[in-house]
Amino acid sequence: xxxxxxxxxxxxxxxxxxxxxxxxxxxSLDQIAADVGVAKxxxxxxxxxxxxxxxxxxxxxxxxxxxxVEAAIRSAPDDPLDRIExxxxxxxxxxxxxxxxxxxxxxxxxxxxxxxxALTTRVQPLVARAVQWMRxxxxxxxxxxxxxxxxxxxxxxxxxxxxxxxEALRAVGWNADISGLRRLRDELxxxxxxxxxxx
Amino acid sequence: xxxxxxxxxxxxxxxxxxxxxxxxxxxSLDQIAADVGVAKxxxxxxxxxxxxxxxxxxxxxxxxxxxxVEAAIRSAPDDPLDRIExxxxxxxxxxxxxxxxxxxxxxxxxxxxxxxxALTTRVQPLVARAVQWMRxxxxxxxxxxxxxxxxxxxxxxxxxxxxxxxEALRAVGWNADISGLRRLRDELxxxxxxxxxxx
DNA sequence: GGGTTTCTCTACCATTTGGTAGAGAACTGT
DNA sequence: ACAGTTCTCTACCAAATGGTAGAGAAACCC
Numbered sequence: 001x002x003x004x005x006x007x008x009x010x011x012x013x014x015x016x017x018x019x020x021x022x023x024x025x026x027x028s029l030d031q032i033a034a035d036v037g038v039a040k041x042x043x044x045x046x047x048x049x050x051x052x053x054x055x056x057x058x059x060x061x062x063x064x065x066x067x068x069v070e071a072a073i074r075s076a077p078d079d080p081l082d083r084i085e086x087x088x089x090x091x092x093x094x095x096x097x098x099x100x101x102x103x104x105x106x107x108x109x110x111x112x113x114x115x116x117x118a119l120t121t122r123v124q125p126l127v128a129r130a131v132q133w134m135r136x137x138x139x140x141x142x143x144x145x146x147x148x149x150x151x152x153x154x155x156x157x158x159x160x161x162x163x164x165x166x167e168a169l170r171a172v173g174w175n176a177d178i179s180g181l182r183r184l185r186d187e188l189x190x191x192x193x194x195x196x197x198x199x
Numbered sequence: 200x201x202x203x204x205x206x207x208x209x210x211x212x213x214x215x216x217x218x219x220x221x222x223x224x225x226x227s228l229d230q231i232a233a234d235v236g237v238a239k240x241x242x243x244x245x246x247x248x249x250x251x252x253x254x255x256x257x258x259x260x261x262x263x264x265x266x267x268v269e270a271a272i273r274s275a276p277d278d279p280l281d282r283i284e285x286x287x288x289x290x291x292x293x294x295x296x297x298x299x300x301x302x303x304x305x306x307x308x309x310x311x312x313x314x315x316x317a318l319t320t321r322v323q324p325l326v327a328r329a330v331q332w333m334r335x336x337x338x339x340x341x342x343x344x345x346x347x348x349x350x351x352x353x354x355x356x357x358x359x360x361x362x363x364x365x366e367a368l369r370a371v372g373w374n375a376d377i378s379g380l381r382r383l384r385d386e387l388x389x390x391x392x393x394x395x396x397x398x
Numbered sequence: 399g400g401g402t403t404t405c406t407c408t409a410c411c412a413t414t415t416g417g418t419a420g421a422g423a424a425c426t427g428t
Numbered sequence: 429a430c431a432g433t434t435c436t437c438t439a440c441c442a443a444a445t446g447g448t449a450g451a452g453a454a455a456c457c458c
Contacts (some may be wrong), residue, residue, distance in 0.1 A: 007405075022309055026224035028445060040446090042406055072439065106305075110221055151384045154361075157383070158353065161360030184356070187349045195393040206435080227415065239416090241436055249416065 008046045011036050016057050019029055020100025024054055024107055043066055055115050061104050062122035069126055080137045081196060085189045087130075091159055092185045102160045143196045151196075158188055207245045210235050215256050219299025222251055223306055229231055254314050260303050261321035267293055268325055280395060284388045286329075291384045301359045308347045318390045326351055350395075357387055 014035045018027045029050055033040040047053035072090030076083045095102045108116045134148035162184050205357030213234045217226045228249055232239040246252035275282045293299045307315045361383050389390035 023222045023225060026222060026309070029447090030444075039407055041408085041448090044447070045405070045407095048447095110225070146389075147382065147386065150382050154357065154383060154386055154390070157360030158357045159360075161356030161358075162353075183346065183349050184353060187346065187353055189347075191353070191390050191394045195390045228417090229414080238437055240418090240438085243417065244435070247417095 006043065007038065010059055011038070011043055011046055012057060015053055016061060016104065017098070017100040019054065019057060019107065020103030024110065051115060054194070055118060058104065058116055059118035061101055061165055062119040065094065065101065066122050066126060080142045081193055084192055084196065088155060088189055088192065089185065095159060095162070096181050099153070106177050107159055146196070156187070206237065206241065210237075210242055210245055210252075211256060211259055214252055215260060215303065216297070217308065218253065218256060219302030223309065250314060253310070254317060257303065257315055258317035260300055261318040264293065264300065265321050265325060279341045280392055283391055283395065286392065287354060287388055288384065294358060294361075295322040295380050298338070304359055340397055343397050345395070354391070
């Protein structure tokens with residue numbers, strides 16, 4: 001049953017980018033096939049239907065993001081504020097390198113929830129852990145008190161908003177090159193520090 | 200040349216919601232027509248093409264958002280931090296009432312820029328003014344120093360991220376009801392206060 | 399070498415897409 | 429009452445959509 005060609009992986013990768021950048025419904029199988037350089041029916045050999053392809057793309061993306069975040073958590077420093085900074089920067093890294101990844105997350109709301117279960121079940125525990133950790137740090141007085149789940153949601157919304165809307169951000173007079181993304185990321189970290197440093 | 204029926208306005212309104220919630224390419228003229236309760240060709244009577252409809256939707260949305268923001272600026276208090284809070288809350292209001300409005304903004308990046316000129320040219324000056332104002336307040340020492348354009352972009356990304364991704368936010372364990380949105384908004388305002396209060 | 403599995407292809411299909419042509423109501427000003 | 433405009437409709441079209449059927453290479457195991 002071992003795969004002998006890389007076609008499947010290539011399809012997954014290109015589909016991830018196209019879906020993330022333009023949306024599931026807006027990208028046709030023909031377009032993905034042309035992008036990969038293969039016949040549409042080759043896609044349908046590897047993935048029985050477009051819905052299945054979407055599901056696999058989400059599953060692969062969830063796995064990839066989870067690995068990055070887990071690694072960042074494992075190697076992060078102990079000081080709560082440094083730790084937050086490290087993890088936020090880690091989340092930003094794939095988003096900067098490959099905005100389509102977070103563009104996918106944005107697309108979830110447009111799907112029947114069953115298709116996004118793979119991603120949701122992968123991301124939820126990480127977030128739950130983050131919220132729990134933050135609450136305990138707050139109780140211990142090492143972070144200023146607040147509602148951890150709201151803070152996490154806020155960071156999440158910011159990161160996805162930044163990562164997926166470079167064009168729209170240009171509409172507010174901001175330049176979406178790499179250095180611009182870095183400045184945004186650093187400003188976000190400063191915000192978090194200012195808001196969470198214990199008084 | 201006066202309009203005798205409200206059909207055109209109804210089409211614009213419904214199309215705004217559908218486009219904002221599901222994306223331009225994902226929504227067909229047939230679907231909009233069915234939603235409005237009219238034949239597809241009635242749409243094409245009022246708007247010569249789908250592209251034209253999109254353009255008109257964006258123009259109307261830009262006008263609507265600009266009015267809200269301008270009114271908020273005009274009646275906002277003088278203290279810089281209070282002023283920021285008032286404007287942010289004003290921007291949030293239509294987003295909360297009608298998330299599709301900001302969903303539209305998110306769609307801009309997927310359009311040929313000519314189609315979004317109407318929105319861009321309407322929003323840009325407002326943002327430019329905000330940045331200029333913030334810089335002068337920083338110079339006067341009434342706000343902590345920073346890069347105003349980055350801060351504005353950050354707020355913008357947060358608001359659109361929150362307003363357009365209730366489903367995705369649920370994936371990170373956050374509840375997207377009205378009170379949840381209010382809590383997020385209030386937390387954002389707290390962040391801004393903490394980050395911008397002069398030391 | 400022969401049979402099986404892996405992999406990609408051409409040919410085709412029903413449905414949906416954005417859009418055209420043009421008929422016919424219904425309201426308007428005179 | 430009548431001419432012109434405003435407004436919505438049915439009927440149709442070429443192209444693109446997701447998907448099926450099945451043929452033909454190429455690599456694998458024996």
